[in-house]
Amino acid sequence: MATALADPMIARPFRVQRMRQETSDTFTVELTPEDGGPPMRFLPGQFNMLYLYGVGEIPISICGDPTAPDSLLHTTRAVGLVTRAMRQMRPGDVLGVRGPYGNGWPLAEAEGKDVVLVAGGIGLAPLRSALYQLLAERNRYRKIVLLYGTRSPEDILYRRDLERWRAHLDLEVYVTVDRASGQWRGNVGVVTTLIPRAPFTATNTVAMVCGPEVMMRFTVMELLGRGVPAGSIHLSLERNMKCAVGVCGHCQCGPIFVCRDGPVFRYTDIEPFFGKREL
Amino acid sequence: MVAVQFNLAEHPFCKGLQSEYLEFIASCASEVSFRADKIIFREGEEADRFYLIQEGRVALEAFQLEGGPVVIQTLGPGDALGWSWLIPPYKWRFDARAIDHTTAISLDGKALRERCNSDPGLGFEMLKRFAVVLEQRLQATRLQLLDVYGRR
Numbered sequence: 001m002a003t004a005l006a007d008p009m010i011a012r013p014f015r016v017q018r019m020r021q022e023t024s025d026t027f028t029v030e031l032t033p034e035d036g037g038p039p040m041r042f043l044p045g046q047f048n049m050l051y052l053y054g055v056g057e058i059p060i061s062i063c064g065d066p067t068a069p070d071s072l073l074h075t076t077r078a079v080g081l082v083t084r085a086m087r088q089m090r091p092g093d094v095l096g097v098r099g100p101y102g103n104g105w106p107l108a109e110a111e112g113k114d115v116v117l118v119a120g121g122i123g124l125a126p127l128r129s130a131l132y133q134l135l136a137e138r139n140r141y142r143k144i145v146l147l148y149g150t151r152s153p154e155d156i157l158y159r160r161d162l163e164r165w166r167a168h169l170d171l172e173v174y175v176t177v178d179r180a181s182g183q184w185r186g187n188v189g190v191v192t193t194l195i196p197r198a199p200f201t202a203t204n205t206v207a208m209v210c211g212p213e214v215m216m217r218f219t220v221m222e223l224l225g226r227g228v229p230a231g232s233i234h235l236s237l238e239r240n241m242k243c244a245v246g247v248c249g250h251c252q253c254g255p256i257f258v259c260r261d262g263p264v265f266r267y268t269d270i271e272p273f274f275g276k277r278e279l
Numbered sequence: 280m281v282a283v284q285f286n287l288a289e290h291p292f293c294k295g296l297q298s299e300y301l302e303f304i305a306s307c308a309s310e311v312s313f314r315a316d317k318i319i320f321r322e323g324e325e326a327d328r329f330y331l332i333q334e335g336r337v338a339l340e341a342f343q344l345e346g347g348p349v350v351i352q353t354l355g356p357g358d359a360l361g362w363s364w365l366i367p368p369y370k371w372r373f374d375a376r377a378i379d380h381t382t383a384i385s386l387d388g389k390a391l392r393e394r395c396n397s398d399p400g401l402g403f404e405m406l407k408r409f410a411v412v413l414e415q416r417l418q419a420t421r422l423q424l425l426d427v428y429g430r431r
Binding site: 121123150190197 | 349357419427428
């Protein structure tokens, strides 16, 4: 159960407990409530608005374990004003958090079915919290398969988690990179190339996909080609979210507001406008 | 040969192939295995065969004088390895190296080429199948070029 929002526009202060450099340009910030209040409960797939005082506010998915919400984890890439400033933060620094927002992944719908998580690049972050939840309730699901693609071996996120997940006998993990030297013993190719032979029963599968939109477009095509029903494919969209409560319209995409109606959408609900360049 | 023919019929590349063609292809086929890290073929060598992978994984590599081998793509069970046997000058364009212990069906490219020339029906079947392989590799290469993971 997610924590109810007292006032959705007021940021709650959180203190940085730890900063972890994940790759050359991505990092994870670990936060705990500064006010000594209860930890923030969230649903896998939800996001928070992180506010660096005097710099700005950005939406970032929650990537921690929803069954152990004592600390709040967010992984992001240092690409803009706020994320670059965030990377400079140190333990003890304080930032504001609004959230959690959004609907999260359809885990209840996946019960009794195979679950395929397809992640591209930093899109693994919002799926990590889903995977924690799936593993915490492992007997509710059939096969669980994680397909993860990224640029190079150096860009692989959550290496320790991936190693631990690979050791699970009841979880299939496949990682692929776009380019690698001859030392790399894993797969090379985009993440879509893993789909045709991944071990799941397509007609009884719920797929959860997160990554850049171009990657998700091709992933959807491959999943449909494999026989996964269009209504069983769920995508996490990323748009320019500002208010996070469906008021400002910055994240509007066709008839939807990504912050209010998503960020996770059933493919059949967004198919008419998904990938439309005019939007 | 019966076992090879059965394994050929099971391989996705041969799915739906007429039995007379399957029978001929089986006569050009043998089952092979490669230990991990074994070089299957090298760039520039004569491409006189191709492989249908059953188990294991194979890396397609390009060698750079500065930096050594770069893995272009990895192939696995169900994939076809190599089409240079079909296209002049019949030379491999990349190196192929087994990543894991790999088993495959090896097919005599020269014999198949000759038969494809004299039997357009078989030739068309082979071209249709390799067109699918080529399309899939082209799509995958385009996505790699797009650098799809870059911004998120």
